[in-house]
Amino acid sequence: MIDLSTEFAGLKLANPTVLASGILGVTRDSLKYVVHQGAGACVIKSISKEERKGHDAPNMHGIEGGFMNAVGYSNAGWKASKEEFSGLKEVGAPVIASIIGKDAQEFAFMAEHFLSDEFAAVEAVLSCPHTPGYGTLAGQGTPESTAEITREIRKRTKLPLFIKVSPDSQPIGEIVKAAEAEGADGITAVNTMGPGIQLNIEARAPVLHFGRGGVSGPALRPIAARCISDIYQSVKIPIMGVGGVTTGHDAIEFMMLGASAVQIGTAIYYRGLDVFRHITDEMSEWMEREGFSSVKELIGIAHV
Amino acid sequence: MKDWLCKNDQPLMLPIQRIEDEAEGVKTYYFSHRLNSRPGQFVMMWIPRLNEKPFSIAYDTGEEFGLAIAAIGPFTQRLAAMKVGDRVGIRGPYGKPFTIVDNAKHVVMVGGGYGVAPLATFAEQLRTKSSKIHFINGARSEHKLLFRDRLAKLDAETYYTTDDGSFGEKGRVTAPLERILKTGSVDFVYTCGPEMMEKAVFDLAEKYNVPSQISIERYMKCGYGICGACSVDGTGQPVCCDGPVVTNEQARTIREFGVHHRKGSGRKEMFA
């Protein structure tokens, strides 16, 4: 029997698979459903100060070997969302808040008003590539911005704080060092890459209404793997690996490179919500064959 | 081994084959394409550079399919201005359909508005199983009643109700439904239409201990269980995949059924 349990910045996880932000996770009951399907923890859909409709549809699109999205941060705003994400004990696993802001002041506002101690941790997203005013399009992917935003949130919450970074922000080592220095407890790596463009040539139009979108899924995996490797060499705080994890073997790869847990998003598109069980089964089977007894033994053993 | 990695959901750009008037303001757009849909499923229609919206499938003969659409918003108005030969993007079909339940020999279908169409398709299929079908079609008034021609061709006992009595029985669909249920001979109830109508139908079926299937419509963006917009409270399941058609057992656990739905931002809105 493989021990799948692990710990991440003080959070106890029954297994290392975590629902990534923005895939389902719009409501409390959907988180409960995902945990019931086998996720060790979950991250809610990112929440902003104001209610946002998001970009018009199509806002997601499967491509060969990957997936593109430009959802544009649709969410009900901090007040309605605070109500939505209450009674979180019912979910049955740690629930991680996800917050976004246009600048450090808005992140500070979200930390002060939206976060409650029902959440097990908070992930601050500095890395969306397709929503004007937020993330990399707002210049949040620099060491300076990362330091300022981390500092402002840190002052206002005792929850474990994770900073979610972009695979396109370089040098990524400097960015995560800035987060660590200002008191972040973990790094989520990575958000979608790009943005990219795909046209429908019959329509003479981009497949996504916004025109461009972040790329996720298997196409992102080698880039995410390299980011995890860079980050592992740069900081001591733990890493949640995310980007194209679709099988147990992918999860093992990320953990061997230094991730302490993995998040799963796009794989749900390919394998349905059973993907959490598939991944943990595939991990157990492989580790048993290779003589491991706990997932914790994997972390960083093959860092590059 | 990893066949699932080849999955994608690219829209097909299909030309509009013909357009037929269905009722005041409602047209059916036909496409010659083998959709292989089942009644109760839906497609996503994309108008490039405008938007993409889900539509339930009104007709599917195997050779062509039709979508009955009222011009009410910017998207459907743009569609209404299109001509035969203009192309739109179609992907799907998505979702769980109405299903034939073994031993159900005597069924009631209750449709309102566009919800009549998938039930009519379903009724056409059920007929081959020699079931007895009661079909109740209700609307606010006569000019809102859809698919009367189609129901006339159906080998079913049809009932019409209008709130204002302008056609058929004055009142709601629940009146004829209850009369039929009281006979004690009904094996199954199917319903598709405005949610408060569906809720009333479901409640009556429950009262008479008759199992039912209900089509629950929610705001949908992706159609394949990723965006989370259509996750319903109670089960937390996205109804684009674990619906839109649900069983009465499922409906009992969907806390928001007949109570609220969510807008595109995720904010709750109560049903009036």
Ligand SMILES: Cc1cc2nc3c(=O)[nH]c(=O)nc-3n(C[C@H](O)[C@H](O)[C@H](O)COP(=O)(O)O)c2cc1C
């Ligand atoms: C449809 C969709 C919506 C997303 N929304 C968010 C979001 O709101 N906040 C966020 O931090 N990341 C969001 N992401 C990024 C994912 O959390 C994740 O970082 C990325 O997709 C890479 O992981 P994956 O390949 O497992 O999907 C979204 C991704 C997708 C595909």
